[in-house]
Amino acid sequence: MTRETASQTAGPYLHIGLLPAAAGLTAAGDEIVAAPVGTVAVGQPIAFRAAIVDGMGAPVTDALVELWQIDGAGHGLWRRSACDGDGHVRFETVRPAALPGQAPHLTLWIVARGIGLPLQTRAYFDDASENNDDPVLARVPAARRKTLMAHRNDDAWTMNIALQGADETVFFNI
């Protein structure tokens, strides 16, 4: 058996490869965008915004986040977004349905300079009654579960992602 290839940081210039149109490299083709192919997201449209901060509370402006979830009808839905100058990533998506045995959630995959192995976390919706029975949340010490909760604001569901510090977000080793 050959073991998994080792991870290396995506570095500070990840936009060239992962969001080339946004980086001004239009000659390399269009952005890899909506996926899966040929499907339209079904469900209640929502915006989701995460603010990413480092161990000093400074915004992380050079990270990239991928979102993987199901839509309201159970179809997979993938998005990719880079942090802006405030350390925010924003996704226009739909509210996910609940998977059997799990509360509705978004999976977030985070890469950046200084992150050797991508960080993976989840965003749950703080108004979902299924959260009480979610087996993944049940693995998280009660005091830290709040770091996985998205809250409804005027324009978006929002969540803070602290890479380090007193309010450090829970990350998973799956």
Add this chain to the structure above:
Amino acid sequence: MTDVFTGRLTPRADGLHPPPLAPAYRSTALRSPRHAPIRMPSTTTEETGPVFGHDMIAPLDHDLTANFGSGGAIGEQVFVMGHLRDEGGRPIAGALIEVWQANAGGRYRHARDGYLAPLDPGFGGCGRCLTDDAGAYSFRTIRPGAYPWPNGGNDWRPAHIHFSVFGHAFGQRLVTQMYFEGDPHIALCPIVQSIPDPAAIDRLIARLDMGATVPFDARAYRFDITLRGLSATPFGAGA
């Protein structure tokens, strides 16, 4: 078709990947969680993943010497090729591989790169392709230059190409960097050396392949990629 059920992910091996905090790589200091990640078995969420089609790939996306500007890219012409497989040795077909790199002088076409080496008007530095039915991939590019970076005082990255790889399950997602056989900076680089396992470092080093080298055209470097394994027998119903 949109949700390919692939089976339970085998747990990640300890000691294979860089730890969150690698002091010699200073950017990890404030970006490394202090809590150990919480272990969990994979769920349907991590056992499924997005599917990418050929309609998303432009004809020149796999040729970095031709997909930006005109007149071709400056530098040593190379093919980078290999196979994508899982830990059980099974080829992974139809997988999206994205690459990015500096030009031959070690300069990225990026607003935040101010290195003194000039930009190459014929080189963007971005490519992508899908693996074929045998899991094979191939890019044409130029060998990137080594470049200095702010870390301690005199740190230089070995020549490298950044890779982003999708498997069939989102939990297989990989980002890494490929290095070139014989580069003395590999042993000196804090980013490379943050990998605890020397054998795992060795597998990031592409080998010159004279058999695949095209005479009077471009040399070939071989880099095989392995993604996490999945249990042979899926649990539950497939989608």
